Amino acid sequence: MTSSITEITGFGHLTDLPCWQLRHAGATVVVSSYGAHVLHYAAAEQQPAVLWLSPKAVWQNQQPIRGGVPICWPWFGKVDARLIADIPPATLATLKLPNHGLVRTRFWQITEQQITADAVMLELSISVNDLPWTSETVTLRYQIRLDHQLTLTLSCDTAIAQQAALHSYFTVADSRQTQVQPLPLEFYDKVSDSQQHSSSDVLHFVGEIDRVYPSTADSLMLVDSTTRVQISQQGHDASVLWNPAAAKAATSADIPADQWSDFVCVESAKLSVTAAPLALVQIIQPQI
């Protein structure tokens, strides 16, 4: 079985994007050094892409790439008020604090590669010295391990306040026919900005879905008519489930009007802000 790690230029329509391709036992992963963004995962030869990448994704001018696995760090969504509570308003006004943090639009360095009989592994790292709430230079590491599954491990050894999410976009035949389970019955609904209760532990992606489920299980199953993917997670304290549906998708230049139902996001997240190191893992295992 051939295993390799190769530097390549471009993937799909992103023809000028610096990337690395990992191959192992017929499986393929492509990751960009911009954002350490996993763009593609196929679990075997002739198998469809597990991850959805928007045909309208762009990366120039500090744009985050739509699709694949964006890394959200050191905050999730709009910056959490708890993280910036001690920063004077005048200072805050001068800062650029983009949605989902700082590192999905920066270049990462390759710090390690390994090829063994069992797996291939690529590690990317980034050092960040402009966190608004600490003067420390903080190093973030991301290991991408490919064997019979894809294991993504985001870690930071420094004990600082930090949030993170692995914001994976999964390809589905039709989001409206897709379900994820088991999920807690209580969740925060970002669409209505309210706590909600469900009578079922199964989520069906009907309408706009933007939900934060706290304390989710270590293993979730995504099922649609053509796909079954086991999504395992460690070091998380929440999962975020997202699909914009038609109206919200129409406000995003990088989601084609007829393709919002081609994906659902199942995000492993760590949203608490107590000062601590980070080790967040998502394991993606398509059931072929």
Ligand SMILES: O=P(O)(O)OC[C@H]1O[C@@H](O)[C@H](O)[C@@H](O)[C@@H]1O
């Ligand atoms: O457009 P972005 O910044 O990549 O975010 C996409 C979505 O990401 C999800 O994680 C959020 O819960 C949504 O609220 C958000 O719309």
